[in-house]
Amino acid sequence: MASRTSFFGGFKLTLQHLTRPRVTSSYPKEKRPKQPRQHGRHVLNRYEDGMEKCIGCELCAGVCPADCIYVRGLDNPLDHPVSPGERYGYVYEINYLRCIHCDMCVEACPTEAITESKLFEFSFTNRADAIYTKAELVVDDFGQPQRLPWEDWRDGESDMTSGWMRATASAGSADYAGVVQWSGDLGVGIRAAEAGQSEHRDDAATGSKQLRDAFTAHLLPEDVPLRSRGIVQIVERLESLRLRRSRKTGSS
Helix, strand or coil, X not given: CHHHHHHHHHHHHHHHHHCCCCCCCCCCCCCCCCCCCCCCCEEECEECXXXXXXXXXXXXXXXXXXXXXXXXXXXXXXXXXXXXXXXXXXXXXXXCCCCCCCXXXXXXXXXXXXXXXXXXXXXXXXXXXXXXXXXXXXXXXCCCCCCCCXXXXXXXXXXXXXXXXCCCCCCCCHHHCCCCCCCCEXXXXXXXXXXXXXXXXXXXXXXXXCHHHHCHHXXXXXHCCHHHCCHHHHHHHHHXXXXXXXXXXXXX
16 A cells, blocks of 8 residues: 555656746756855955955965965065065965865955855866966956856856955954955955845845845745745745746847
């Protein structure tokens, strides 16, 4: 009897899924929008005057659990300094065969020099291409990441690379979490800082979404906010499905 119930139960489950909205997409021609803090390929930022933010302190290399970052600092030339500090990053390499995109290097950086873009889809034909050097990591004259031949960049994946949300404040004090403390970045000016759970957060400016609002379907019923329960939640899901279908129609 149990096996017979399991047999018809499988058909029941299949029919239930046939009536649900399709969540798959035609990848890689069509990609889902990425979150503002998507962990992807690193970039080395510069100030608006062109100077590099990296001061060659090697903290990122020291904190990296995968040991994929190699940094060597050098004293700044007196006649032509590379960074505002006494030293600058003379050698900077990241081995992406080891990198796990844990973001600990971003947290450790005292000058917010290293951040991450949203690009995570890149492949290599040899091991040498997987080791990114400083020449490939430093942003261009417009403050945008350099796009290499084996990287599949799409619209929006290079946005907000410097407006990175840190779990800690670069000054070491939680009172300054989310407060812009450094000069603007090259080509983009001062961006709104993503402040996490601090009182300085501005979701409208950064495009961030609260987990409870974006992924209510994955929460327990008692954890779903009151504003997202009942008919309100149903309407929001229908509106999200309508927008998804309209984007597919427009792209085709």
